[in-house]
Amino acid sequence: MSSPDVMPTPSAGSARHRVTFATSRTLAYLSVLELGKVWERTLRRGRVPLKYSQGFNPRPRMHFAAPLPVGCGCGADLLDLSLDEPRTSQALSDAIAGVLPQNLIVLDVTAVDIHAKSLSELLQEAEYSVWLQQVGEAELAETVAAFLEKDEILMPKRGRKYRGRFYDLRTLVKSLTLDPATPSPWLGLRMRVTARPGATGRPDELLRALGLADRPRRTTRTRLILESEEAAAMATGGED
Amino acid sequence: MSADTTHPISEIGAIQGSGSLPATGPVAWERIEALLHRVIKPGRYVGGEYNSVQKAWDATDLHICLAFPDLYDLGMSNFALMILYDVLNRQPDLLAHRTYLPAPDMIAAMREAGLPLYALESYQPVSTFDILAISTAYEQLYTNSLELMDLAGIPLRSANRDVTAPLVIGGGHATFNPEPIADFFDVFVIGEAEDVILELVGTFQRTRQTSRDEQLRALAQIPGLYVPQFYTPAYAVGGGVLDLTVADPSLPTTIEKRLMPTLPATPVAQLVPNISTVHNRAIIEIHRGCTRGCRFCQAGAITRPIRERPVDEIVASAEAVVQQTGYEELALLSLSSADYTGIDTLIRGLIDQFEGRHVSISLPSLRIDSFSVELAEMLSGGRHSGFTFAPEAGSDAMRRRINKDISTEALLSVAEEVFMRGWRTIKLYFMIGLPAETDEDMEAIIDLSQEVRRIGNRIGGRKTEVHVSVSTFVPKPDTVFQWEPLVDEETVERRQQILKQGIRGRGLKLSWNAYPVTKLEALLTRGDRRLGALVERAWRLGARFDAWDEWCDPDAWSQAIAELPSEELRAAFPSAQALLDHQLYRRRQPDERLPWDHLQTGVEKRFLVRDYRRSLSGELLTDCREECHACGILQHYRDLQTEEWRCPVLT
Numbered sequence A: 001m002s003s004p005d006v007m008p009t010p011s012a013g014s015a016r017h018r019v020t021f022a023t024s025r026t027l028a029y030l031s032v033l034e035l036g037k038v039w040e041r042t043l044r045r046g047r048v049p050l051k052y053s054q055g056f057n058p059r060p061r062m063h064f065a066a067p068l069p070v071g072c073g074c075g076a077d078l079l080d081l082s083l084d085e086p087r088t089s090q091a092l093s094d095a096i097a098g099v100l101p102q103n104l105i106v107l108d109v110t111a112v113d114i115h116a117k118s119l120s121e122l123l124q125e126a127e128y129s130v131w132l133q134q135v136g137e138a139e140l141a142e143t144v145a146a147f148l149e150k151d152e153i154l155m156p157k158r159g160r161k162y163r164g165r166f167y168d169l170r171t172l173v174k175s176l177t178l179d180p181a182t183p184s185p186w187l188g189l190r191m192r193v194t195a196r197p198g199a200t201g202r203p204d205e206l207l208r209a210l211g212l213a214d215r216p217r218r219t220t221r222t223r224l225i226l227e228s229e230e231a232a233a234m235a236t237g238g239e240d
Numbered sequence B: 001m002s003a004d005t006t007h008p009i010s011e012i013g014a015i016q017g018s019g020s021l022p023a024t025g026p027v028a029w030e031r032i033e034a035l036l037h038r039v040i041k042p043g044r045y046v047g048g049e050y051n052s053v054q055k056a057w058d059a060t061d062l063h064i065c066l067a068f069p070d071l072y073d074l075g076m077s078n079f080a081l082m083i084l085y086d087v088l089n090r091q092p093d094l095l096a097h098r099t100y101l102p103a104p105d106m107i108a109a110m111r112e113a114g115l116p117l118y119a120l121e122s123y124q125p126v127s128t129f130d131i132l133a134i135s136t137a138y139e140q141l142y143t144n145s146l147e148l149m150d151l152a153g154i155p156l157r158s159a160n161r162d163v164t165a166p167l168v169i170g171g172g173h174a175t176f177n178p179e180p181i182a183d184f185f186d187v188f189v190i191g192e193a194e195d196v197i198l199e200l201v202g203t204f205q206r207t208r209q210t211s212r213d214e215q216l217r218a219l220a221q222i223p224g225l226y227v228p229q230f231y232t233p234a235y236a237v238g239g240g241v242l243d244l245t246v247a248d249p250s251l252p253t254t255i256e257k258r259l260m261p262t263l264p265a266t267p268v269a270q271l272v273p274n275i276s277t278v279h280n281r282a283i284i285e286i287h288r289g290c291t292r293g294c295r296f297c298q299a300g301a302i303t304r305p306i307r308e309r310p311v312d313e314i315v316a317s318a319e320a321v322v323q324q325t326g327y328e329e330l331a332l333l334s335l336s337s338a339d340y341t342g343i344d345t346l347i348r349g350l351i352d353q354f355e356g357r358h359v360s361i362s363l364p365s366l367r368i369d370s371f372s373v374e375l376a377e378m379l380s381g382g383r384h385s386g387f388t389f390a391p392e393a394g395s396d397a398m399r400r401r402i403n404k405d406i407s408t409e410a411l412l413s414v415a416e417e418v419f420m421r422g423w424r425t426i427k428l429y430f431m432i433g434l435p436a437e438t439d440e441d442m443e444a445i446i447d448l449s450q451e452v453r454r455i456g457n458r459i460g461g462r463k464t465e466v467h468v469s470v471s472t473f474v475p476k477p478d479t480v481f482q483w484e485p486l487v488d489e490e491t492v493e494r495r496q497q498i499l500k501q502g503i504r505g506r507g508l509k510l511s512w513n514a515y516p517v518t519k520l521e522a523l524l525t526r527g528d529r530r531l532g533a534l535v536e537r538a539w540r541l542g543a544r545f546d547a548w549d550e551w552c553d554p555d556a557w558s559q560a561i562a563e564l565p566s567e568e569l570r571a572a573f574p575s576a577q578a579l580l581d582h583q584l585y586r587r588r589q590p591d592e593r594l595p596w597d598h599l600q601t602g603v604e605k606r607f608l609v610r611d612y613r614r615s616l617s618g619e620l621l622t623d624c625r626e627e628c629h630a631c632g633i634l635q636h637y638r639d640l641q642t643e644e645w646r647c648p649v650l651t
Helices: A025-029 A032-045 A089-097 A137-149 A203-209 A229-239 B029-036 B079-089 B104-113 B139-152 B196-206 B212-220 B298-302 B311-325 B343-353 B370-380 B396-401 B408-420 B440-463 B489-502 B515-526 B529-540 B554-563 B567-572 B576-583 B605-616 B633-640
Strands: A014-023 A062-064 A072-087 A104-111 A123-132 A154-156 A166-168 A173-179 A187-196 A217-226 B062-068 B094-100 B131-135 B167-171 B187-189 B231-235 B241-246 B282-285 B329-333 B360-362 B386-392 B425-432 B465-472 B508-512
Touching: A014 A089, A025 A072, A025 A217, A032 A062, A032 A089, A032 B311, A072 A089, A089 A104, A123 A203, A137 A173, A137 A187, A154 A203, A187 A203, A187 A217, A203 A217, B029 B104, B062 B079, B062 B196, B079 B094, B079 B131, B079 B196, B079 B282, B104 B139, B131 B139, B131 B196, B139 B515, B139 B529, B187 B196, B187 B212, B196 B212, B282 B311, B311 B329, B311 B343, B343 B360, B343 B370, B360 B370, B370 B408, B386 B408, B408 B425, B408 B440, B425 B440, B425 B489, B440 B465, B440 B489, B440 B508, B465 B489, B465 B515, B489 B508, B489 B515, B515 B529, B515 B554, B515 B576, B529 B554, B529 B567, B554 B576, B567 B576
Parallel strands: A072 A217, B062 B094, B062 B131, B131 B167, B167 B187, B282 B329, B329 B360, B386 B425, B425 B465, B465 B508
Antiparallel strands: A014 A072, A014 A104, A062 A072, A123 A187, A123 A217, A154 A166, A173 A187, B231 B241
């Protein structure tokens, strides 16, 4: 439970911050580890006193809400940073403004209570936009309708240790619609999927289920939906 | 030539299409993007590295594409290209961009979609650049160079290119014998390129309105530039190079390598890849050259003299390079780190400097001695993963023959120290097929490996390991052993078998090179210009990525060799075996004209012959910082000598 003496104050700043950022194009093709390195190097260039874990192999205290799949950009992803010394959000934002790589945009930096729940605990759902080529509008509409009609869509689990086991993709997809606002020559899909441990809907899996895995695409995670902060506080309070 | 209609790549933060672009401009992002879901590691093909150059294409009238003809992952770690990128882009009136050879999956996708090879900064097709500079650092890049030119839509042979094609230049260690690829390149840079590349660019600019032939004649006048088409070898019947005809009396008959009197400034705004590559680190070259005089080592022979960067310059660059890249690791590059004067003071200083900033320092190429172990300990930060020794040979006698001055006794005592300090694994690098080697030398390698293993077991227990890596010796041009034959396949397989029998059991691992890979390297490093037809034929049969186990195609090479794919080859050699015997398996005579004799390292042949004789009698040659052995460098380059040189003062 958070107490008043560790709450961030505007003058002293905070030792934990939540960054909202967007990536596209050249930065959409990284693994989550590689995107982590991009951030770590950016922060070192900005002389931000990032906190590291102890031990022989110190790791920076940086946590994404959820890994971005390779080939996926983002419109408003979240990253929590822990610092060795408190900084104001403005100071942190200024420090990295001039040292960001191409196609990484910082949308917001907000101080967070150091005892607040982690992003991965708060994350509930994610929204994706997938733009496709080499597919007809009618074909896409039909495929989507057929998908939504089904009660269950079993997909093989990823990874060797799960070989032969399946999960139900359909229950992970909260909504799936065509996006009429997509610019030509693309056709767009919008999807909202669950994003909790053990229940993560992935856009590439959805494309596979739709039979569209081989089509050229541009994928963007447009939004992350967190458990609301009040709910989080109440839940924590309730446990106490 | 110039590309007249161009659009700089727009920085796209939000999601938006950029529409279609004229055919003469860059490859549209959408066309690249449309392939990326089909390939492994698509981040190789998109650019966007931090510190990549942002000059506008239209604002500069000379465009140079620097190419490393292998995967991005390797090419991004090549420091020579990083230096040239820096040197060239400092010039306001030109720009240098980069390209690499895509992996086979992307090559196939690009060919299918009709996409030409493009540069990563601008997506400009490589064929629209004025100059294409390809790294010819080692022989396994030769077929890849052809693949790269072909994917760019550039005619492969110099003779088939005019001013509408980029000027294709090569440079790197392998250019000390570039003859097997001489037909495909317009110009080779012999030696260090930092200065001469700017002279090349200047002359190129001045001669742009002339024909390619006139342009090449002008370039051939520049010291250190080799234009192979003006040098025509003649061959003895059934034999080697007899003579070299120079096209124009104004051209030099030999080309002497270029060298930098002082080391060039460290590039501090080094490119930072977004994806993980082979080495993810900032680099400072602390010295260039090597004074150890190992008789098999080509790098040591061709990079003389030794030049050391001053300590204060390294310290200042270290701060700047970490600040400008954000890298978590800084590597101090050289051929023999522990030989840098005051290396321990330097390392202590750098550790203090980066205290608390989570930047580690790394030091490749350590020697086998206590001092090196201490250095490694300082840098380990408490982690002890693997420690590498390169004794190269098993016995004291063989090590004396190759001038690797370390005794078995000393090596074992250093191994003991390494295990005492907590390292769990020692890697041992050996070569087989060395001159005058016998099967007994294998026993020496086995005994040494087993002894190190026993020491590990005694000190660190059963968790310790010894990894033995055995490569096959290739006699390289410009080394003391350049006249030696390549060891034959039967002998290598027998000796590898002996090693496999002797180096096994708990805590011992053995790895070795497949003979076809060795044979190919030897053929391409020792061959003459007649092999150009062979390189092209092998490539047409599918050979590329010759250094990659999963992609190389030894059968394509075997077939190309069997075909003797040119009139010239068929006239010279009655059979494929005759060709191999001539190029690989005979001992060459000291007075024989070698295919690379006209390209000079500054180390004189008579020094190499003298040292070869010392090798035969097992005589060591001391480190040449202590006494000059008159290799020829000081005689040839005396005028360039500066305080950075570590050659002894001659009286």
